[in-house]
């Protein structure tokens with residue numbers, strides 16, 4: 001929301017004084033009982049508020065000029081004409097606010113342009129006729145390996161078969177992690193509403209309505225979350241650990257290669273999944289803090 005413009009004294013700045021105002025009007029600080037000298041800035045303030053027509057007087061012209069983008073930065077000479085009233089050369093408040101967004105805006109736009117360009121370049125399996133179209137079936141197999149349904153069903157199945165407390169505890173937390181992931185990804189997708197790349201074919205297996213949006217990649221969040229979870233809670237030999245990390249990385253890359261996502265969707269997905277694991281670890285469910293859950297599993 002833009003704040004009302006202010007003059008150098010921090011007062012609200014409306015449009016300029018009317019060139020149509022009579023010499024006796026308060027605009028000129030003359031006549032009508034208006035004061036000269038010491039009270040001129042008060043009249044200037046009134047005139048700024050009361051008129052939106054172009055101005056002729058030089059003080060007002062300077063005020064107008066200060067509002068133009070060319071003059072905004074570093075233009076301070078807006079104080080009253082009396083040198084004793086000169087304010088310190090501070091940037092008007094709205095100028096200080098505007099400098100950052102414009103820099104951020106340029107940086108973001110550049111990042112998005114690079115993102116779109118790179119994603120299009122990497123989308124080599126986006127269709128059967130694409131340059132790597134023959135690898136598409138393999139990429140789609142990878143897609144299923146990171147889909148929410150197999151992970152949820154697999155975890156529930158293992159939970160029903162688990163006969164140790166330790167196993168149940170780990171699986172309960174994996175289930176919690178998967179559900180939290182689905183919720184957060186759906187929430188962010190619904191809020192951000194970034195469309196999938198135009199070269200994507202929407203032929204994905206079992207999607208939710210928010211999955212028409214691409215930011216962040218749900219497969220990437222799951223890949224990061226699940227792989228971090230596995231590495232921390234399963235005792236695996238080194239080659240298997242490397243395989244888990246490779247799976248997560250290739251799954252993320254395959255989202256861009258299939259044309260499902262832009263690079264930033266996947267990058268943010270990895271970050272989100274990594275962070276989600278920290279949340280799950282922080283809220284770790286155990287028979288001590290969530291006994292009802294474990295009693296429930298026991299009754300199965």
Ligand SMILES: CC(C)=CCC/C(C)=C/COP(=O)(O)O
Nearest residue numbers: 148149206207211217218219220
């Ligand atoms: C229906 C369930 C349980 C999960 C949906 C899984 C899904 C289709 C996610 C979309 O992933 P991307 O955002 O990576 O395309």
